[in-house]
Amino acid sequence: MKRFFAVLLLISATLVAVAQQSPLKPRPDAFPSVKETPDTKSIVMATTVEEMTAWDRYPTYPVYVEMMHRWVERYPELCHMDTIGTSLQGRLILSLYIAPSTDDDLYRPEFFYSSTIHGDELTGYIMMLRLIDTLLASYGTSPELTALLNSTRISINPLANPDGTYWGGDNSVMASRRENANGIDLNRNFPNPFAPVAKSIPHENQLMIAYLTAHNFRLSANLHGGSEVMNYPWDSFTLEENPHPYAEWWQVVGRRFVDTARTVDNTRFRDVSQDGVIAGGDWYVISGGRQDYVNYYLDCLEMTMEVSLQKILPCEWLPYYWRLLSKSLINYIGEIHSLPNSIGIEEVEGGKRRVECYPNPTTGIVTVTGIEAGTKIELLDFTGRLLHTYSSHQAIKPSDNQTITLDLSSFVPGLYLLRTSSGTAKLLKR
Numbered sequence: 048m049k050r051f052f053a054v055l056l057l058i059s060a061t062l063v064a065v066a067q068q069s070p071l072k073p074r075p076d077a078f079p080s081v082k083e084t085p086d087t088k089s090i091v092m093a094t095t096v097e098e099m100t101a102w103d104r105y106p107t108y109p110v111y112v113e114m115m116h117r118w119v120e121r122y123p124e125l126c127h128m129d130t131i132g133t134s135l136q137g138r139l140i141l142s143l144y145i146a147p148s149t150d151d152d153l154y155r156p157e158f159f160y161s162s163t164i165h166g167d168e169l170t171g172y173i174m175m176l177r178l179i180d181t182l183l184a185s186y187g188t189s190p191e192l193t194a195l196l197n198s199t200r201i202s203i204n205p206l207a208n209p210d211g212t213y214w215g216g217d218n219s220v221m222a223s224r225r226e227n228a229n230g231i232d233l234n235r236n237f238p239n240p241f242a243p244v245a246k247s248i249p250h251e252n253q254l255m256i257a258y259l260t261a262h263n264f265r266l267s268a269n270l271h272g273g274s275e276v277m278n279y280p281w282d283s284f285t286l287e288e289n290p291h292p293y294a295e296w297w298q299v300v301g302r303r304f305v306d307t308a309r310t311v312d313n314t315r316f317r318d319v320s321q322d323g324v325i326a327g328g329d330w331y332v333i334s335g336g337r338q339d340y341v342n343y344y345l346d347c348l349e350m351t352m353e354v355s356l357q358k359i360l361p362c363e364w365l366p367y368y369w370r371l372l373s374k375s376l377i378n379y380i381g382e383i384h385s386l387p388n389s390i391g392i393e394e395v396e397g398g399k400r401r402v403e404c405y406p407n408p409t410t411g412i413v414t415v416t417g418i419e420a421g422t423k424i425e426l427l428d429f430t431g432r433l434l435h436t437y438s439s440h441q442a443i444k445p446s447d448n449q450t451i452t453l454d455l456s457s458f459v460p461g462l463y464l465l466r467t468s469s470g471t472a473k474l475l476k477r
């Protein structure tokens with residue numbers, strides 16, 4: 048782990064050097080701290096791939112698709128294209144898979160970035176395109192980014208809702224809108240693990256779920272705009288109601304992101320919370336967001352990154368935001384090597400012993416250790432409602448490691464609590 052942080056520091060140093068080559072214009076203090084409507088004159092479209100060279104324009108839809116394909120042509124040994132699917136209006140939902148092909152590549156943990164599920168939140172779209180370009184161009188030349196690519200499989204989906212972004216037509220983002228072509232807010236319509244209601248899953252989300260399920264992502268982020276804050280799970284609850292098992296880890300990771308960005312501009316990430324980090328439900332509770340779905344069902348830690356106060360930045364600000372965010376975005380990929388053990392496992396210090404259960408998540412049979420002889424074990428749902436009481440008498444083994452095996456296969460998938468006299472453990476049932 049120490050070695051890894053050294054690598055992170057080196058990556059940071061490299062990026063500062065890269066960023067210093069491009070003059071900062073306009074100055075950071077010229078940027079507004081309030082939400083504004085962009086000046087329509089400053090939304091310029093790139094109509095060829097070459098016009099994207101300075102990263103100060105938005106690509107038309109055909110230019111976007113061509114950029115993605117050109118990377119695959121130019122770096123065939125480093126990346127390939129995954130097509131997540133085709134939108135309602137027939138546009139491609141693409142993800143670039145970046146992993147130098149070697150014998151051990153399948154053992155590297157999988158990371159996923161996705162942006163612009165809200166079609167009018169465009170900053171992340173451009174940041175993701177530029178991130179792809181930087182990662183690919185740096186392989187073999189930057190030792191730090193080469194090490195990151197050699198240790199991680201990275202997938203990047205720059206545009207999750209192309210119909211929303213190109214709602215006004217393929218050649219402009221001026222009429223972009225939040226929803227998909229059916230007027231559905233995609234980030235409110237993923238299966239909600241905490242309030243399972245029969246709800247039809249919109250087309251693009253069905254595609255995304257199939258794609259996510261086919262991969263084995265361990266860390267991901269979904270980029271949005273309209274605020275500047277690192278929003279960590281759960282979105283369905285306040286921190287007090289139901290803290291995510293790794294809330295503290297999220298806070299550390301979120302602050303690292305924000306503090307790194309603030310070395311570029313100390314005024315950023317201040318509109319929602321002082322440290323730029325918040326538990327989703329403490330900001331406002333939503334249901335059906337992708338973040339909670341991914342964290343709960345997919346064994347993957349995902350956070351929602353709100354990366355710019357304005358949803359559609361004037362073009363001349365795009366290079367500034369890259370300078371602000373690039374180091375943080377790259378470092379966040381590296382956080383995959385600092386993950387807590389496994390989502391779903393939570394041991395709460397009780398009295399004399401530490402209660403643990405495994406496997407966790409489980410499909411039914413679960414072994415609980417660290418319980419006291421002759422006591423009962425209560426199974427509660429995540430709201431604390433008692434569902435069942437087990438006696439430990441017969442099952443307990445006469446040893447210091449007191450163990451009981453329970454069968455939860457008749458319970459619906461979800462988050463449960465196992466309460467014993469020596470502590471409580473959280474258990475995820477699949």
Ligand SMILES: [Zn+2]
Pocket residue numbers: 165168271272
């Ligand atoms: Zn959004």
